[in-house]
Amino acid sequence: MAYYKYPAILRQWDHAEFDKLYEPGTTASWSGIYNCQGCGREIVHTTGKPLPPQNHHQHTPAQGKIQWRLIVTDAAS
Numbered sequence: 069m070a071y072y073k074y075p076a077i078l079r080q081w082d083h084a085e086f087d088k089l090y091e092p093g094t095t096a097s098w099s100g101i102y103n104c105q106g107c108g109r110e111i112v113h114t115t116g117k118p119l120p121p122q123n124h125h126q127h128t129p130a131q132g133k134i135q136w137r138l139i140v141t142d143a144a145s
Contacts, residue, residue, distance in 0.1 A: 070101055070139055075139070086144070088137040092122040100141030106131035110139070122128060 072078055086095045089105065099115045106127050113119055119136050127134060 069108060070103070082111065085141070086138050089137055090119055092120060092134050092136070093118050094126065095119070096136065096138065098138060098141050098143040100138050102136040103139045105135045105137055106133065111136070 085098055088097075090102070095116065096102065096113055097115070099113060101110055102113050102119065103110050105127070107125070109125055111120060111124075113136075116129050122134060125134070
């Protein structure tokens, strides 16, 4: 889970890009912080580079497969 201290710096934005799930090794559309939906791990992703590969970290069967979701970006600026 991402944390922040200064709420005046972040704004909520209801954009469809936050709903997309990306597989390991694929290239996401926007730069930002991505959250693994199975375990909660977070990574910083830069547009044009692939997300971490499948072997970046491992899940238990209960955590399911690795899928990345955008949680913070500055793409609107």
